[in-house]
Amino acid sequence: MKPAAFDYYAPSTTEEALAYLDQFGYDAKPLAGGQSLIPTMNFRLAQPSVLVDLNPIVDLSYIRPHEDGGLLLGAMTRASQVERDPLVAERAPLVHETMPSIAHPQIRNRSTMGGTMAHADPAAELPAVAIALNAQFRIRGQAGDRWVSVDEFFLGMFMTVIEPSELLVEVRLPPMPPRSGWCFREIARRHGDYALVGVAAMVTLDGGNQCDQARLVFLSVEDRPVPARRAAEMLQGQTPTAEAIQAAAETAATEDIDPGSDIHASASYRRQLAKVLARQALTQAFARARGVA
C-alpha cells in the first residue's frame, strides 16, 4: 500500500496552483486534506503523476459572513473549523449539526470543505447538505471564476463539473429564511462510518404555519446525493402533521430514491431506513421551524 511515484508542487497562491494544473492537465490532482486522495493513491486506484498541494495557500481557508446573511466558506477550510465556528452554528445550523457525523475528529482536522465537495462521494454528508441549503460553488480557472449552483455541480459518483484545470475555491451558503427548521440524520454501522443512509432536511413555514418550502436530500442511496422532489411537493402548502410527514417520508423512500444493494444494506433495507430517517428529520425540522424544538 505505497503510492506510485509522483511529482509534488507546493504553490503558495491559487494562481500558481492553477498554472500547474493547466500545465499538467489530467496527470495532476490538487491535494487538499488528503483524507480521500491519499488512501486511493496508496491502494494505487489513483496514480496521478503530479500532486499540487493546496495546503500552503492560506487565503483559501476562511469562514466569512456574506452581507445577505449567508456564509462564504473557503475551499481549504477544515471540517473541524467549520464544526466549531459560531457563525456557522448561527447562520447554517444544518451544517453545524452535520459535522460530527463526518468521519472522526482526526480526519476532520485535515479534511476540507473543498475536498469533500470536489470528491463527490455519494455517501458523503456535506454534498447532501449543500443541496438542502441550495449552495453555490465558485470555481476558478486561469480565465477567471464561474459560479455553479449545487443542482448542476454533482454529476455522478466522484464526478463534478470541475475541470482538471480548475479549482473549487469557495462555497456560498445563502441565508436561511425566517421560520425555517433543519435536521440532519443518518444511520451508520459504527459512529463515524459512511452512512448506510442519511438525510438532510430544510423546511420553511409560512405565516399560517403551513409548509412554504421543504427540501429533503438523501445520501448513500444512489451515485450522488438525491433530493426527494415528490415528497417536497407533497408537503408544500400543507400543514405538517404527523400524517403528512409520514406520507411524505413514504413517498420519499418509495418514489424519490432508487437505492442499490451492497454488502452492508439491501435496497429494501435502505428504503426502510430512508423512510424512518425522513420522518424523523422532517418532524424535527418542522418543530424547529415552529420554534418548539
Place this chain on the structure above:
Amino acid sequence: MTKKYLGQRITRNEDPRMLTGQALFVDDVEIPGMLHAAFLRSDYAHARILSIDVSAACNRPGVVAVYTAEDMGDFWKPGPLLVPAPRGIEGAFFHARTQIPMARDKVRHVGEPMAVVIGESRYLAEDALADIVVDLEPLEAVADLERALDPDAPLVHDDMESNLGSFVPQRKGDYEAAREQADLVIQRRIVIDRGAAAAMENRVLVAHWDAKSQEMTIWDTTQAPIPLRNGLAGMLGLAEHQVRVIAPFIGGAFGPKIMMFQPEEVLLPWATMKLNRPIKWIEDRRENFVATTQERGQIHDAESALTKDGHILGVKDVFLHDSGAYDPYGLTVPLNSQNHVMGCYDIPSYYSELKMVFTNKMIVTPVRGAGRPQGIFVIERLLDIAAKELDIDRAELRRRNNLQPDAFPHNHKIIDQAFAEFVIDSGNYPATLARALDMIEYEKFIKEEQPALRAEGRHVGIGVVAFIETTGVGPYEGARVTIEASGKVSVATGVGTQGQGHFTAFAQIVADQLGVDVRDVHVVTGDTAHFHWGTGTFASRGAVVAANAINAAAKGVRVKVLKLASKVLGAPEEELELADGMVRVADIPDQSIGLGELAVLANPMRGAVEPGSEPGLEATDYFGPQYGATANGTHAMILEVDVETMMVEIKRYVVVEDCGTIINPLILEGQVHGGVSLGIGNSYYEQLVYDDNGQLLNGSFMDYLIPRSTDMPPRIEIGHEVTPSPLNPLGTKGAGEAGAIPVPSLFAQAVEDALYDYDLEVLEMPLSPNRLFELCYQKGS
C-alpha cells in the same frame, strides 16, 4: 512461597515501555543495507498459471531480485503438517494438503503469492510488481461449503477425488436409542460465517543472514518462535544454534501468527542467504485480508433429543467445516467445535460427524476461540429452542442439564484436540450460572422491567449462556530463572508474547517464590537465544503451561538459595525466610544476606564449585500437563433493538469467569474485555464476505467492521468464580480465548428475546442489522 503478588491487581511491568514508545516491534528493526520485499499475489481464487514473466521487473532500477517458485528449486516444498490427525477414530480419514511458499502450477485462493520482488525500498518493490506479466487461465472456483461437495464441483486439489479433506465421526452412547425415547427432538441448520483475526499489527518479518558469523537472525511476529527456528534450520540446512528467532513485542496475534511456515517466513530466510543482505517484509492491511489465515465458517445440521422436563438425552451434529485452500493446522479447529457441542452439560449420548472441506478461500487456522464458539453456539441454540418448545425458563433448563460440581473429572468420552479423551478436570457450573443471573438481576428483569418496557413498545431482551473452554494443552513449556549479582531476577521462557501481560504475570509468580519486588523480575519471552525449548503461545496456555514451568524453575532457585544461605548464615533452612530481596533468619532481622550477595557467593572467582552442585543461583524446569485444564463461564447481556432500523444496542454485559487460580485480575479482566469485543464483532459486525468466485468483497477496514471502543457496551461487569485446576501446581486454567466464545450464542438469544413479537429464530452468525431486517420483515426471502 509467599502470596504477596499472586492474585494481586498490579499494573503491568511492560507498560511504561509500551506507552512511551520504547518497546521493540519487528518494524523497528533497522539494519544497514536492508532490502524490502513485496509479494505479487493472485487476484484469482482459482486459476492455472501458464507463465510468469519477471524480466521487466528485474530490470527496474532499485530491484535486486525477483523470484518465482521456479527459482526456488528443491527448496520449494509444501509446508509441514503442523498438527497431524488423531489416530484410532474408527471411520475417520484426513488428507493433508499443506500450503506452498509460492504457487507453481495453479493458484488456490486470492492472495496466494506467485512472485516476490526484493528491492531497495518497499516503494520500488511495489512499483516492480506492476511490471510482472502473469498469464493465468481462470478456473471455476468453489467458495461455498456445500457447493464444494457437489460431485461436479471443481477440485481445489486436482489429485483428490472430491473436496472432502477429512471425515471424523465420533460417538458417545447411543444417540438413536436416546432419540427413540425422547419427548422432543429439535432439528436445525446453523450457519456460521468467517471473520478475520485483524490484529492491530500485521505480520512482519526481518531475516538477516550474516555470512561471516554464519548466523541467521529472524525477527518475526510469530506466536511460536522455537518451532519456527527448528523448522527453518532444517529447511535451510543449518544447525539449530545457527538460527535465532526473536519474537519481540507484537501488536496482537489472536491465532493466525501460530501458523507456520507462512510463505513469507520461508522465502525471506531463503532469499537473505542468497543475497547476503537483510530483508524486511511488512504485511500491509490489504495483504492481511488475503494473506493471513482466518476462521469460523461452518454449517451444522444439529439435533437434540430431550425429555419433556428438559433433560437432554442426546445430541447429534453433522457439520461442514471450511478449511480454505489448505489444511496445515490439521483438525484443531473442527475438533474443538465437535468437543464443545457438549458444552457444560451432562449429555449421555452424542453422535457427531465432522466434514472438513477444501474451498478456494484463505486457509483456516485457529482464531481466538478456535472452533469453540461454533460448538457452543450449536448447543446453546438447541437449548434455547427447547426452552421455548417446552416452556421452561432458559436459565432453569441450563441448571437442569449442568454437570454438577461432583461430576469431575468428567470424561466426555470423545477424542479432543490433544488426541486424548476429552476430560474436564474441574469446575462449578451451577455457581457460575447463579452468579451471572444474580449480577444481571435476571428474575427482576424478566418479571418487572421487561414487561414494563414492552408495554411502552420497546424491544429489550436478555440473554444468558454458559460455556466451557478447553485450555492449557501440552506438550510442555520450560523456563530458566536466574538471580543475578544485582539481586534482580531474570526469567527466560520460550513462549512468544502478544499483549497478554506475560512480563507481569510471570514476574508475580517468581517474585512470590523468591521474595523479591515484582519490578525486579525481568522476563524475556520469545527469543530462541535465551530459551530454546518449548512450543508457543496458543490454546490459552501461557498462564497454565508456561507459568507452571516458571513456577517450578523459581522453586528450584529457591531450593538453591535456602541451601546456600543456610550455610552462609549458619541457620537451618526451616528457619530462613525470603523477603525484600534478602534471606533472613526468621525473627532475627540483622542475620540476613541479600540475594545478590548470595548469587556472587554461588559463582565464586576462586576455590571450587562443590561436586554435584552447579554455579549460580539458577534453575531450569519444565511443565507438561497430563491433559488440558477446562475453564468455564457464564455471560449475560441486556440489549435493545430499534425495530424500525434493526440497530442493536447492548445495554448491560455481565461475565462470570472461572479460570481457576487468578494470577492478576487486572490482566485477566483485560483478556475478558478483548475477548468480548471480538465476540461482539463476530456477532454483529465482523463478516468476511466472499462472492461465488472466492473474491473477498470487504478487504479493508472501511468495509470489514471491527467494533471500536465506542461500539462496546458502556461497561463489562466481571465476576470471578475460582475452582483451581487439580492438573497443575498453580491451579490455573487458561483465559485468553474465553471472552470470545459464548458471545454469538448470547447475542442470538438476547436478540430473539428482544424481538419476541417477530417470531424470529436466529440460526446464523453474524447478524447485521441488514440481515435482521431481512429475517424479520422479509420472511421467506
